[in-house]
Amino acid sequence: MTSRGLLTLLALPWLLLPAGPTAATEPVEWRLAHYLPERHFFASGWLREWVESLEAASEGRLRIIVHPNNTLLRLNDIAPGVREGRAELGFGPAPSSPALSVLGLPFMADSAAHGTRIALRLLADGMLDDDLSGLHVALLQTNAPSLLHTRSTPVRRPEDLEGLRMRGATPDIRALLAALGATPVEGFLAPQVYGALRDGHVDGTIFPYEAMGVFRLAEQLDYHTEVFLFVSTLGLFINEEALAALPPDLRDVVLSHSGETQALAAAQAWDDEEHRGRGLATAAGNTVLTVDGSALAAWRAAAERHTHARLAAIAAEGTDAEALRKRIEALTVAARRDLQSPDAAPHR
Template sequence: MASGLLAAVASPAIRRASAQAPVELKFTSYVGVGHGHHKRVLEPWAKMVSEKSGGRLKITIYPGTLGKQADQLQLIQNGIADMGYFVPALTPGRFPLTSVCELPFLFKSGKGGSQAFWALWEKDLQKEGTAAGLKVLWTFIHPPGQLHTTKKSVTNMEDLAGLRIRTAPGVQQDATQRLGATPVVVPFPETYNALDRGVIDGVWFPWEAIEGIKLFEVLKHHLVVNFYTVPFIVAMNETKYAALPADLRNVLNELSGSWAAEFTGAAWDKNDEGGVEAAKKVGATISVLPDAERARWEEKTRPLETAWLDSMKAKNLPGDVVLKDLRDLIKRYDS
């Protein structure tokens, strides 16, 4: 009888303790703990979520352990991870209008570019996230990618002839080919080995990667081009998001959206500074593409914009509206 009475007395306290137990969310990431995105974005963000929720939300990051780069969207959709970020370009056909951000020579910085991309997402692109079963938290781009090579210094378009350059799939491949180089698709984590073994002669990357995966050890020449960006989407499984208590959803909302886009883009710009310093320390050459030569590169790749607009039209999608909106937003945030 005494034990039964004790259980009856204790049960409300047990229930209260249970109600206050933190909700753990699994966050999938394809980069390791040494990468600037992990150190300057994911870890600080997870800490802010915990603090703002009074410890009731715990974000556990799985850095490069749940799946490869191309698997990230599926991990979120299938509920293996509750949330994470992914590259839309690695999910062909799923985010057609979002691919506008892959067109060359658009952006100047991670911060301004990410703000413009998020504003575009809110205005024109949200249906693509809904169709994928996602609660999109925020979007971002990395700072513009530059050209980094192992042995040959590139100063003009003719220097690209015969070079095998690592690219991401999609528009970047086509642009590289139009400029006269041979595009080679290599997964991000395998880039160092491909350069070291001579499988490729160079890469298009933001400066961050030069330090982040120690490419300064194998790359000796760097050309500032502001060539391309990769759009990223940070999202949560829609069902998992809907199941959270309203106040915890509000915590995520307050640390997402335009604030998080600016926060992430600014962090990536800071990461770039580390890459420049790493290249300088090993005595690498750093050059800037002259304006006249840049105009040649832009002219050579301009047909890609026409091709993108035609492909959107063929799908009955408003590509012309989206591209105009993006250009207007870039003038506002990233000029």
């Protein structure tokens, strides 16, 4: 055999190898859609750390491509889009359900930690099964409660809202503002509220304290009325078919990053940001107005008009809304006890 023939023979095994990584060695890529700006505390903090932990635990076999700020799926399309497979993962509002609608009524939840415990009990009791079909719930939580923020005018009681133009993000929030006595205003996305306040298009808004950080609203506000009105339920959802398609050991990695521990840690991150946001407001020289006694009773009475309207709408869809309300009110008491908070917290 010539030397050239010998070299050719020796090279054959290498020539038969694939030119690059095989499909079996390439990582599984999942798209994560969420609505938060990249600089939002949760997107740049807890959620980013969750993604990094998941990827590390998979030893590089699972890669998460993050699509923030509504770039892949819009806010209210996140959970449906994940269910339909337009993204494998999504963080955003939980699908609408009677139980979560009642949880979002005024004065139901005191904090993200409190609201999350209620949401987790609803999930464990199977009260959300139909609404979450097709989705694996990696976490279910609420944000911190929204409160009133105003420019120039202090608001201590509902009658102080009369004539004030208050920005409301959704029809339900605007209905609540109207029930409280304000003039609701629509048409401004969250990042536009800073300019709307500065330019005099609105007199105030309703947000958790987190907005003082990500949207710098403390710079355009003077008063913060601590009547904690409602929470919104959020979730980190996974397409069930995408999860089932993973190898068993990789599926176990995903499942180990799901559940109550994850949800409570996420809720704590939201509550921590509330403390920071309140600090930003006071550091800006703004006035925090606490609410108790007869003023709190007046806020509850005004909000009850909105609550009755919402319960009537839920009942019209075939749900025993009053029974559901009593059930969730019982859960609020139990969750508050778990948190070792007094049942009659002064501003709740």
